[in-house]
Amino acid sequence: MSDDSRTVPQEQLPSDDLHPPPMPVINLGHLNLDPAIRACVVEDITKACRDLGYFQIINHGISQSVMDGAVDAASDFFKLPSETKEEFASDDLRRPVRYDTSSKDGISMSRAYLKHYAHPLSEWVQYWPEKPPIYREYMGNFATEVRRVALQLMEAILEGLGLGKDYQHEKFEQGLQLMSVNCYPKESEGDTAIGLAPHSDYGFLTILFTSCRGLEVVDRNSNSWKVVQPLPHALHVHVGDHMEVLSNGKIKTVVHRAVLNPEEARISMASINGFAMHEKVSSARELVNEQNPEKYTASSFNDFLDYLTSNLDNKHRNFLESLRMQGA
Ligand SMILES: O=C(O)CCC(=O)C(=O)O
Numbered sequence: 363m364s365d366d367s368r369t370v371p372q373e374q375l376p377s378d379d380l381h382p383p384p385m386p387v388i389n390l391g392h393l394n395l396d397p398a399i400r401a402c403v404v405e406d407i408t409k410a411c412r413d414l415g416y417f418q419i420i421n422h423g424i425s426q427s428v429m430d431g432a433v434d435a436a437s438d439f440f441k442l443p444s445e446t447k448e449e450f451a452s453d454d455l456r457r458p459v460r461y462d463t464s465s466k467d468g469i470s471m472s473r474a475y476l477k478h479y480a481h482p483l484s485e486w487v488q489y490w491p492e493k494p495p496i497y498r499e500y501m502g503n504f505a506t507e508v509r510r511v512a513l514q515l516m517e518a519i520l521e522g523l524g525l526g527k528d529y530q531h532e533k534f535e536q537g538l539q540l541m542s543v544n545c546y547p548k549e550s551e552g553d554t555a556i557g558l559a560p561h562s563d564y565g566f567l568t569i570l571f572t573s574c575r576g577l578e579v580v581d582r583n584s585n586s587w588k589v590v591q592p593l594p595h596a597l598h599v600h601v602g603d604h605m606e607v608l609s610n611g612k613i614k615t616v617v618h619r620a621v622l623n624p625e626e627a628r629i630s631m632a633s634i635n636g637f638a639m640h641e642k643v644s645s646a647r648e649l650v651n652e653q654n655p656e657k658y659t660a661s662s663f664n665d666f667l668d669y670l671t672s673n674l675d676n677k678h679r680n681f682l683e684s685l686r687m688q689g690a
């Protein structure tokens with residue numbers, strides 16, 4: 363290894379900047395209390411989405427044992443011999459399950475990940491790893507629960523945007539869920555601290571479980587990286603590209619990255635929630651007017667996969683930029 367390769371560029375160093383309190387924390391249990399309390403929680407969620415694009419949720423109804431079970435299933439999978447995991451390796455982004463050890467961006471080399479569809483579970487679970495034997499059941503339980511939470515949050519945001527909680531209800535109900543299960547080694551001296559390069563997520567909402575600190579988000583007010591400090595038993599939520607499209611830019615997607623933790627190896631599990639594969643997302647008519655003309659071309663998850671496939675070597679794969687209409 364040359365000396366040069368041991369010098370970590372400044373922009374790849376983890377941020378020391380803990381997200382300054384108050385990082386919004388939403389008590390999701392309050393959504394189901396009386397209408398006046400629900401209205402306040404809807405307002406808090408919508409404000410967090412508009413101002414920051416991310417927040418944490420507590421009292422979300424997913425039990426500790428379901429979360430622990432999924433983490434155990436993920437850790438046990440990543441401990442399997444390479445040959446077993448590589449059965450799932452593929453460059454075909456349309457495979458129902460994909461395993462890889464590094465991204466093609468040349469930055470995030472140390473992450474191992476497994477991506478698979480999860481909704482409807484009965485359709486996809488047959489493709490999931492059979493080893494470890496707990497994987498399908500435990501990850502399936504977590505995926506089902508986390509999707510319930512995503513739908514609940516989506517309804518609240520639609521309500522907060524003035525579209526009504528049942529806006530395009532069937533399309534959300536029938537939408538896809540992609541689980542991105544990530545395993546990062548402990549940071550080792552001299553290596554890049556970046557575990558996953560900056561990106562925004564496809565879909566409306568990502569709900570992320572993280573076993574310890576490592577996620578960073580761009581704070582758009584200061585245009586700097588902020589460390590997300592996970593609260594016990596909380597889940598992190600951030601907005602994806604299609605939320606920006608649907609809201610016609612009222613809510614913005616969140617650029618985020620993962621850095622390696624200097625104390626421990628890390629597991630994260632992201633549930634990415636969108637419309638079905640070929641269902642196009644466009645800006646809500648109700649949010650388009652003369653002052654706010656339509657800003658984005660309609661697109662589907664299938665279009666996103668096409669875009670990724672033709673931009674595999676692009677370090678800044680920015681799907682959303684490709685949708686922005688001229689002059690918008
Ligand atoms: O590991 C993390 O904290 C982030 C994971 C992530 O951004 C993703 O899987 O899209």
Ligand SMILES: [Fe+2]
Binds near residue numbers: 561563
């Ligand atoms: Fe992400």
